[in-house]
Amino acid sequence: MPSHLFADRPAPQPPERDAVDALINRTRLLRGDVDAVRRDTSVTTDDDDPRLRWQRALCELAVHQLDDLGEHLGQLRDGIPDSAAADPTGEAGSRTPYEPPTGSLLSRVGSAEWNLLTDEVSWSDELYQIFGREPGTGALSLDELPSVLLAEDQPVLTSMVTDCLVDGRPIDGEFRILLPDGAMRTLHMTGEPVLDSEGCTASMWAVLRDVSRLRRGQHVVGRTQDTLRRQEHMARAEHRIAVELQEAVLPPWRGSLPIPGRGASGLDVAAHYLPSGSSELIGGDWYDALPLPDGKTLLTVGDLTVGDLTGHGIPATSAMAMLLGALRGMAMAGVEPGQVMGHLNQLIECSPQPALGSAVCCRFDPATGTLVWAQAGHPAPLLFRNGVGRPLPAPDGVLLGAASGVTYKQDHVELRPGDVLVLHTDGLTRQSDRATGPDALLELAPRFAQADTAQDCARIVVEELGAAERLDDACVLVARVEA
Template sequence: MPSHLSADRSAPQPPERDAVDALINRALLLRGDVDAVRRDTSVIDDDDPRLRWRRALCELAVHQLDDLGEHLGQLRDGVPTPRTADAEPSEDPRRATAVTPPVGSLLSRVGSAEWNLLTDEVDWSGELYQIFGRDPGKGALSLDELPSLLLAEDQPLLTSMVTDCLVDGRPIDGEFRILLPDGGMRTLHMMGEPVLDADGCTASMWAVLRDVSRLRRGQHILGRTQEALRRREQRAQAEHRMAVEFQEAVLPPRHGSVPASGRGTGGLDIAAHYLPSGARDLIGGDWYDALVLPDGRTMLTVGDLTGHGIQATSSMAMMLGALRGMAVAGVDPGALMGHLNQLIECSAQPALGSAVCCRFDPATGTLAWAQAGHPAPLLFRNGVGRPLPAPDGVLLGAASGVTYEQDHAALVPGDLLLLYTEGLTRHSNRGAGPELLLGLAPRLGQARTAQDCVRIVVEELGSAERLDDACVLAARVEA
């Protein structure tokens, strides 16, 4: 193919071979590192858009590094000549190539062309015939014929680029899609510029065309995974906001005294606090509640349903509503647990849950309570704490037809009752169990109000990294 350089331009000198070899080695090392990451992502779950996006990004990076390495190799070795000087001339010079590059390699995806405006001659490299899927025996396409292979919507773009180059002398740089004889489609990137004669007029136009179909497919896959990830994150954020609003609407305030109680109400001073998990996007099904009943007794409860998000908070709201209704109707704590178990069995969203329900009678100082697979309330008296002996009770939703035992405890003025969910003491860096709370007995014994007791618990355990959300409810028996 004639040189695209005009006679008054000097050819650029080739770069130093050692410098190019060094670049190739660096590209190969980087390619190996990226490929290792790609292999690690090949075993991931295809249902996760974030992981699919990572894999698509690795695939795209590997393809680009492959192209970079082959580009540098061609730069080092020089442009291959169509034939050696002593070789017999081909019958058709358009068929003569040095070595047919393997299909799919970089060299088979880059071709060159020159259109001579003075002689109407067209010169295509052998690679360009491969790119267009065209038989070299049919000859190269003229500038007038070339748009016929493009998709209809891309034809104006090519016409505009060629016109700008030939008329205004502007460089060519753009992409278009072609249809192959077998019905396939390829995306080509075309770069070129006009070749001027001695009088400064356009004598011909040369161009390099590169098949970027694989690159664009990788970018398209990456774009789709990014969009899927964006939609998923938006949906997760919306669900998180809904779950938080739902939870706040159902539960009493997370901080401060429970509104239905307070000092002098039902013989108890009550306060509660909700603590989110370390992963703040996980809103669980923990609840707490305190309710003064029509007969003057007070219902205290905490519980935890499995799951997170809207489903967990909606199930929690259903459970808490049922619990309040049965408590107001005078159902005893043991029977109440049995009804909650039946409610979960009949629910359209099966779940497992734990709960504890207490009913305090200020007239007698008696606490009636039952539990369903939940930590027992802690009783603190005179600076010493202990868990109440737990009556029998399995997790809610774990079995059918279960009977929940009910136990009683006598409370005296000054006693502190602490109800909590397991997430309060189950941390990534600390042990589990009531020992953490029982160790606070001396400090809790000096507290003057239920709110002070909650504050002590939160100061001690609230800042630790927790695996799940949690809540704590403190009730002090007043004189």
Template sequence: MPSHTFADRPAPQPPERDAVEALISRTRRLRGDVDAVRRDTSVIEEDDPQVRWQRALCDLAVHQLDDLGEHLGQLKDGIPEQADDEPAGVTTGDTTDLPRTGSILSRVGSAEWDLLTDEVSWSDELYQIFARSPESGPLSLDELPSLVLAEDQPLLMSMVTDCLVDGRPIDGEFRILLPDGRMRTVHMMGEPVLDADGCTASMWAVLRDVSRLRRSQHLMSRTRDSLRRGQQIARTEHRMAVELQEAVLPPWRGSLSTPGRGPGALDTAAHYLPSESSNLIGGDWYDALQLPDGRTLLTVGDLTGHGIPATSAMAMLLGALRGMAMAGIEPGAVMGHLNQLIESSVQPVLGSAVCCRYDPATGTLAWAQAGHPAPLLFRNGVGRPLPTPDGVLLGAASAVSYEQDQVTLLPGDVLMLHTDGLTRQRDRSAGPDALLGLAPRFAQARTAQDCVRTVVEEFGGTERLDDACVLVARVGA
């Protein structure tokens, strides 16, 4: 039979909520049964050491079941959100804020210190807890602090005083240093044993080695705090990436009508669709920009990665692209310069892009692409992809050239630019054919925004693996 680390064994899955609730119910019932036994032992003669032992074990069991119920509740509810003013957690070595509970499977020993005869009685388990040989004999109350860490000695002395002088039960923890240099955490519950006159004759206590439990709690606390810090960092990075993306992408929302010198003026609209499987913003962009000579820049692109690195690289490329387009550089040459820019970057990335320049006076669309899906042209209720000129991914190779092609757009034509995340979905392999199938609906649309709204209705509600952009340009009649 394969072990629990066998490679083919499926990864453990989070427990079902119903299963955890069933465990909580069973724990509560067991806790009630143990508490009933504890109440029964409390009315029996307490001078019997065996009865005291049984009652102490019942107390331990009740405490542990309470702790178990709390942990199961946390398992059901998940990691709680931390308020800004909430402490980050217990640091290593500090157990003052930890619950006074421990595993009933921990080593448990008992001791009794007689005040009248100075006799000390230790159980065998207590010698193991203190790593002390039985031949060395038990430690008296005066000797016990010698093994306790200096910072915990006042707590131990206060507990002993409460028990012997004030006659009160004690419950606390202290750390001891073993002969080999290791440290253990010991949980002690004790009570005074009274004589016939009601005076304290001895102190009886149960001591548990809770070192493993405390280490587990420290590890859980550190893991929880690390998770919370990771969540806070992720939220901050997401917010910064969103703000950077919003600052870089075009400020217009809805349709943007670009002025032209003829009947071919463009009506453009765009939309960004975030990924449903990631909380981080990707490096997708879209842009429509009126150039000084009256022509219009249309571009979309997609960089690898997510978060601030991807959005900052996107901002750099989009800024460079806008500058070159404003300077009148042809789309094919623009792609080549962007490729060189990525190569010279400190943190190079891979990306795809398409760059189009439309002249409304002639209806000519000149365009180039770098490993990107071709624009889709919709005319008279039929859609088709434009023939793709050669061009490799940005950042994939050095000293490469990018071909440029051109097509004439007619009044009423609809041009769609998109990133490939738009059609890569979990529930279906849609591909470009699904976009081309929107042609009849585009033919009925009156504006570019109507076309974008159709795309979002069709593809925006389905879980997608990656974020996406879509830009639609409609040629005026």
């Protein structure tokens, strides 16, 4: 095949061999480093994590590109070997004389020249292999070439050929072809017009490279990126909905709880929600302080995990809202705390989604100062009196949803003016480095004794424990008995 030389410039000179060898060595080192990263990513990748799948796909793509670069540089250094001279008998394994080693660069790059003056077409042996044609069938002319392209890519080839032959522009573009066996390949075509001595286009010369593997890798990367973007968008939307739902269900209690037509309830209440330090998703924790029609007050906190037991997101928040609504309804109807826990356990048991929950339910009577309460696998309320704190002895109660037909016991304690009652979920004291339990809260007893309001006490809790790295989200509710 004649060289593609312009009449007005000399042929390019080959690069120095030592320079090419240095580039090859650098490429091999980089390829080894990327391959090591790829192996590590493959070992540690969770197939359910789109971000890690995207990272693995990028590594695969980078390795393929470096392989191609190394083969390009090797060909630049050594030149294209004469397959016929290397094996004149054509008996190299099972390959025919024009077939280079499977998967090598030579099997993916071929050249062609279409002579406009003689209508002669010259293809390299590699190009026959790329198009899946036997050399005996002859090369495709420029008029025949579009017949093997996908219909939507034929205008692309027509435009490239027209620009080259009519306007003398270089060729640079891609199109897809269908092989005789129905397989599809993506080819990248570069070329130039070959001018005669008068500067007119005499022929068109082109190099065609099979980039199917490269485009498949890029497609995997792009598809994974799209999946990641969709999941991130969905996560942001879920977080926003969960926050709005939680804010609607858990208003910030601050100050005395009024009872319609009866004045104050005898309690100064404040509550606070603390998100997890390791998750941006809203969980199923709740708190509530509700004045009841009989003059008593409902105090409750709880934690619900739903489905996959992550305890976060819209499923957990919506299930929490349902459970809290049922709890409020039963409390308004005068149901005792122990019976409330039993009915909530039955409600979770009938739910179509598996769930587990822990809760504490208290009913305070300001007329007698009596607090009646029950718990379901939950940390006991902490009572602070005269600068000393202690957990209340817990009556029997298992986690909600853990067993059927469970009876929840209840207990009572007398509260005095100035007493501070702290209800919390266990995420408040479970930190990433240790589980401190109630001790971290009990140590705040002297500061609670000096506080004037429940809001001051809640602020102390947030200052001491709110900045800690927690494994889960948490709620705290502080009730201070007024004189």
